[in-house]
Amino acid sequence: STHPPTHSRHNRSFDTTARANLTFEQSESLNSLMTRFSDLKTREDRKFCTERCMLRYLRARDFDVDKAEKMLRGTLEWRHEYQPHKIKPHDLEMEASSGKIYVRGKDKMGRPLLFLIPRNENSKDYDKNVRLLVYTLERAIQEMDDGVEQLVLMMDFKGWGRHNSVPISVAPQGIHILSNH
Incomplete structure (x- = not known):
């Protein structure tokens, strides 16, 4: 070969x-x-x-x-x-300002830690929310060291409810992106 x-x-x-x-x-x-x-x-x-x-x-x-x-x-x-690759952070400033999704630190195996905090939802622009997810995932992947192929997803549902949740139709899009791309 x-x-x-x-x-x-x-x-x-x-x-x-x-x-x-x-x-x-x-x-x-x-x-x-x-x-x-x-x-x-x-x-x-x-x-x-x-x-x-x-x-x-x-x-x-x-x-x-x-x-x-x-x-x-x-x-x-x-x-x-x-x-x-064309998503720019300044286009997502409002969505990112609440701290509803971010990457901070790594676990003992060197995997980036991706935090999702649904109670901090601050936007009804669900396209921008998905773009923020994609942008944040791209940054997490860039932070991976050689040999690291996974990230850790941490979700904090404290204080989350109907008033600050995304529509059920948006969730599958985020799950599909996380699972397949």
């Missing part, structure tokens, strides 16, 4: 940390997935689809390359439509 190059202009270099604990079969699955995404067209796609990213998608699908490819292509399609 062929292995990916040790350096790439597409930021998809051979990552010894990511591969350190992989079996031979898992490493081959990673090589296969990287080959399937070797022709990415946009800078954003190349920046997103690092070896570490691909390994995360493989783990999410038990190293089934076809399923990981389908999931990652779905994410790329979503990223093209949603364009999380």
Whole structure:
């Protein structure tokens, strides 16, 4: 089999940390997935689809390359439509000002801590609320050290009720983003 190059202009270099604990079969699955995404067209796609990213998608699908490819292509399609790289913090200042969602610190395993505090809901602009979630997730992912592929989601429901909750129709969108992208 062929292995990916040790350096790439597409930021998809051979990552010894990511591969350190992989079996031979898992490493081959990673090589296969990287080959399937070797022709990415946009800078954003190349920046997103690092070896570490691909390994995360493989783990999410038990190293089934076809399923990981389908999931990652779905994410790329979503990223093209949603364009999380274009979300600017100044566009979300009002939504973020209440402290309803933020990343602060890491656990003992180095996973970023993402806090959601629904009682601090301060906006009825649910599109901006979802954009704030996406922006915050992107920041959490950027804070991950090599070898870290998860975050810890902490939700504090104290003081939460009907008066400060988002409509039931908005929740599935947030759950879908957390689960699939």
